[in-house]
Amino acid sequence: MIYLSQLLGNPVLDADGEKVGTVSDLGIATGEVFPRITSLAFMGPGRTPIMISWRKFVDTYDENEVHLKVIATDLRFSYLQPDEVLLARDILNKQIVDTHGMRVVRVNDLKLSDTSSTQLRLLGAEVGARGLLRSLHPALERVALRVCRTFGHPLPEKIIAWSYMDLVERDLSNVKLSVSHKTLDDMHPADIADIIERLDPRLRGQVFAQLDDEQRAGAMAEFDDDAMAAELMGNLTETDASRMLSEMDPDDAAELVSELDYDKAEKLLRLMGVQEQRAIRQLLGYRENTAGRIMTSEVASITETATVADAVELLRGLDEDFESVRYVYLTDEDGKLSGVVTLNALIVAPAETRLSELATEDLVTASPEDDQEDVAEDIAKYNLLAMPVVNDEGRLLGIVTVDDALDVLEEEHAEDLRVAGGTEGDDSGHASALIWLVRRNAWVALWALGVIAVALAVGGRLGLQETLAVSIPLAAALVLADDSVSYVTNFFLENDPDDEDSPSMIGFTFRGIGIGAVLGALVALIVLALESIMASPAVPTVDPSLEGLGAALTTGGVAAAVSTFLSFAFTPIYLAVLRHRDAHNKETSGFTLSAVAMLVAVVVFTLVVLVA
Structure with a gap:
């Protein structure tokens, strides 16, 4: 040797x-x-x-x-x-x-x-x-x-x-290892998380980037240090980070998103499919340290009139990455939680047996606003593998699983050992529409780079200066078209069409038309005000060649007003598409919807300018 x-x-x-x-x-x-x-x-x-x-x-x-x-x-x-x-x-x-x-x-x-x-x-x-x-x-x-x-x-x-x-110092992903060689990729996500936490800071991102989306998602859910988890995700591209969030359980993804700043979180959520985005936003709507914040919306539920065969067929149709199933929850004709059947009961019962005959009706449930520590203690007290979370009407919202309960108890125990009080999270709730629009419109400078190229398409009978003047209201039209899609998406995420309290499609249509009319009029007034200022005798004309800018600006203002009105008038169509695809369990990209809406806005704007 x-x-x-x-x-x-x-x-x-x-x-x-x-x-x-x-x-x-x-x-x-x-x-x-x-x-x-x-x-x-x-x-x-x-x-x-x-x-x-x-x-x-x-x-x-x-x-x-x-x-x-x-x-x-x-x-x-x-x-x-x-x-x-x-x-x-x-x-x-x-x-x-x-x-x-x-x-x-x-x-x-x-x-x-x-x-x-x-x-x-x-x-x-x-x-x-x-x-x-x-x-x-x-x-x-x-x-x-x-x-x-x-x-x-x-x-x-x-x-x-x-x-x-397993070598982590260099990127050896292309190096062929021996057949019997066990690498970091083969390990359990909890072990991967422990190992990454122990690595030198300069190596953590390198090793984490070599994992695939599923491995990243599993390891991310196991990190003890939320700040380090957010830092690792910040090193990924926005597309990779969004794809990783889609692989995570909704409760774990919501906890991670809550650690990010508002703009970063919005970017990642908008890149996700609407279905995953909806689940995460719903959880983020609850206060921190509550049952609603740690529950998962992935629940196996079926009507109480179904049979054991129906329940087995339901379980067979679940995705492989579905939250671990311990119970099948029963709902009555009003959608309220009426009972629960264990997997053990399903296995031994005949296929034709009605689930209501096997169900346990004496349920221990939690409210989404209950303190997470109380819920975790109840899960331990009653030896449950999961506890259903219901709203005031008794409808099933999700479940808190035993692994999440153990995490809560571990965190609380660690805080007790440190003799430190828990910190209250900010109760941000849902941002108002006005504040949300102001934040979104900060991107107008980025959209303006593409606006000039679109405006040049109608520059055949307009001079360069007039074309640039038209591009200003076009920028506003594009941003408001994007906002119309975000308005639809927020409505879709926050309102269930099966909920009796949810606004009707007719009400949503009139509301969209009203918002479009108000915003369109506001755009037109702003542009007309600029034109009147330029035409005012009190404002000297520096260059005679600029005299045509006022008319071009007016034309652009009218086109932007019409485009904005139609963008919000079309919102019921976008909502119908989202609901149709959601009913067929299909993902819808928010980016694609925004691109379609802005393309429609450009076409409408261009037609109005050409007609005028």
């Missing part, structure tokens, strides 16, 4: 015994159970880095020197292959994941085994004190071993086999 530390720095001698350099590194072929040494890297004359094939040119080796088969002039350089890594550069003194011990360790040395007179293979990494002492100086290791033996406490090696090593 020999160690990498014993080879580094040793002289490299050619066939004539002439020194050609000193050992600086060894390359291995990773696609093997016990990787063989494939390359020898050494520093040649003038500190020139040289790499040669181990098999072709190395004759013998020991702890003191390496002998080559040929003279220096016959050496031929080689290059590192895609499936090869360098031991000293890529592994030594680096953090790795011990996938067997589920921990992060630092490599102090690497143990090699000679399978023949010249062939070396990597056995594993030394992560204990012996490897650290040996890397400093072999004499330190010998002294430490003698001292430990004297006191009857041996100092064993701590070797992690190559098959249990």
Whole structure:
């Protein structure tokens, strides 16, 4: 057996015994159970880095020197292959994941085994004190071993086999590992989260980015540090972050979104499918530290008149990533929770049995405004795997699962140990429509970049200055068209068409027409006011060529007013599309709806300008 530390720095001698350099590194072929040494890297004359094939040119080796088969002039350089890594550069003194011990360790040395007179293979990494002492100086290791033996406490090696090593310091996603090699990707999300939390801060984002969406979502839900979780998500692109949120359970996603600033959260939610966005927004509508905030809306429910066969068919149709099912909840003809059937009862009952005959009607339920600690304690008290959350009318809103309850109890216990009081979250509620529109309109400067190109399409009979004047109201028309889609989306998320208290489609239509008329008139008045100011005798005309801007601005104002009115008049169509696709369990992209609405606005605006 020999160690990498014993080879580094040793002289490299050619066939004539002439020194050609000193050992600086060894390359291995990773696609093997016990990787063989494939390359020898050494520093040649003038500190020139040289790499040669181990098999072709190395004759013998020991702890003191390496002998080559040929003279220096016959050496031929080689290059590192895609499936090869360098031991000293890529592994030594680096953090790795011990996938067997589920921990992060630092490599102090690497143990090699000679399978023949010249062939070396990597056995594993030394992560204990012996490897650290040996890397400093072999004499330190010998002294430490003698001292430990004297006191009857041996100092064993701590070797992690190559098959249990996962390299995280470099992006080795394209490196072919051995078939039996277990990597970080194969571990449970909770173990992945623990390992990432223990990594150096500069490595966390690198490792997290190498996981796929499902693994990221699972690990993100297991992080104890919410600030670190938000930071990791902030390092992802908006598309990747939104896709990861879609993979998470709604309650976990809502908790993560609540840690983000308003603008960032809105961007990510708008990129999500409407169905996932709706579930998250509903949970965010409840106060922090309440049952509504930690419940999940993924519930297996069915009418009380159904049979066991119907319930089994329902369970078979659920997605693989559906929240773990422990109970099937029954609802009456009014949609109220009437009972619950356990999976055990379903398994042993005949298929034709009515669920109402198996149901437990004496239910323990929670209100969405109940304190989360009280709900968690009740789950523990009554030995439940999940507790249903119902509104004042008794309708099922969601469930609080036992794993969420355990998280709450753990957090509360940690706070008690720190003798620190809990902090109340801000009761932000739903922002008013006016404040929401003001925040959204801050993006008008970004839309204006594309507005100029659209305005030039009607520039055939308008001068450049008049075309630029028309582009100003077009910018407002585009932003308000985007706002009309957001208005529809918010209405869709907050109102259930099956709810008797929900506004009717007729009421929504008249309300949209009214908003469109008011906003259209407001746009027209602002543009006309600007035109009257420019035409006022009190304002001197600096350049005679600017006299036509007032008329162009008026034309654009009228076009923007008509476009804005029609954008909100079309909102019932957008709402009908959303509800139709939701009824068929299809996702709808908010970005696509916005793009369609703005395209319609551009077409209407252009037609009005051409007619005028």
